[in-house]
């Protein structure tokens with residue numbers, strides 16, 4: 001204790017540390033506040049170490065300088081930065097969901113660094129609509145009467161309910177009272193919109209008659225169907241087909257609303273994904289309004305796309321929330337470019353990273369995994385590398401039961417534990433995120449670009465070189 005007390009008293013003052021040659025030099029180029037903060041943090045960390053008994057001596061001058069420069073290096077890096085996704089989860093929500101197609105990136109760049117006709121009608125020379133850039137395309141691709149877009153699908157659902165069903169009763173199956181994540185739960189959104197939820201059926205089974213009996217000619221204003229995108233109920237189950245629900249709604253003059261969630265614009269059956277409805281199927285069933293995400297199975301930017309009958313879209317455009325939920329110009333640019341690719345399936349599959357990744361099979365992934373394994377083995381001898389069969393996932397709360405047959409590179413470090421390796425790779429300048437299984441660190445090559453293989457090798461080498 002007394003030794004600890006002595007050590008604490010001997011810790012140099014911030015002003016003294018700022019005079020260390022290497023630190024003083026940084027004061028010339030970097031912001032003073034940032035350097036002072038790094039020095040403060042270095043002394044703070046030392047205090048912690050002393051307190052926990054991990055230190056019995058003060059750092060030498062060289063150590064002080066090194067610690068402070070390392071902290072400065074960390075602080076000068078951008079906080080939001082790219083990572084390498086080795087999880088095999090294509091739409092990893094924590095890693096930013098969908099990556100954009102090159103065409104979308106070009107459009108973002110142009111929209112961001114120049115002026116644009118965002119809300120300017122070039123024909124007339126008058127004020128235009130920000131939705132006009134995607135409305136025509138969405139109509140063409142889906143057969144919808146009209147369309148608009150907002151910030152994300154959560155916003156889309158809130159806007160639809162707020163503008164169409166406020167004050168009235170909305171009927172929904174008990175099997176579809178979904179929580180999307182965070183505090184986005186259908187009953188809560190319903191309440192937020194000022195609509196009243198009427199639950200029908202049970203968790204596993206809801207029949208046509210359940211909806212029919214719940215319709216109150218005075219109070220019911222809509223029927224709502226929510227795609228159970230992030231979970232599946234198996235076994236003794238029944239839901240009412242969308243087309244039947246539409247018939248029922250229309251017989252009673254009620255709009256039928258569909259929250260599709262994932263929103264695939266092309267059938268994903270050829271990639272083995274069978275139970276995911278497409279946007280077009282929902283439109284063809286005759287729903288009045290539907291919405292879906294831009295950055296799930298569409299493979300575009302974060303956005304909420306709303307399609308439907310012109311009279312309902314017009315109502316939504318006039319709602320005050322629309323301004324609060326409005327889509328940004330960079331997002332809009334990326335969305336338009338992504339949608340353009342869907343005019344031709346080959347263009348879409350060839351350019352949209354989500355679809356490219358989905359279309360890879362064990363056959364195409366095997367040589368890719370072998371190449372990465374070779375690169376790693378050629379860069380460092382501090383680990384054993386093998387190629388194995390594994391499973392990845394779509395992620396992003398989409399097709400949750402679908403496992404994607406994949407190939408991984410399994411790394412068994414010689415000098416440190418797999419957990420330590422996992423942690424060190426997360427702390428690299430360009431972090432590599434993977435997972436631990438059977439005492440090995442796994443990298444699923446489905447979600448990794450071959451251009452990054454060298455970088456992964458270098459990162460591994462650096463991480464394994466330290467004891």
Ligand SMILES: *Cc1c(COP(=O)(O)O)cnc(C)c1O
Nearest residue numbers: 152153154180227229261262293
């Ligand atoms: C994902 C999802 C949402 C929310 O979409 P975001 O674009 O993430 O806001 C809403 N409803 C369903 C059914 C979903 O799957």
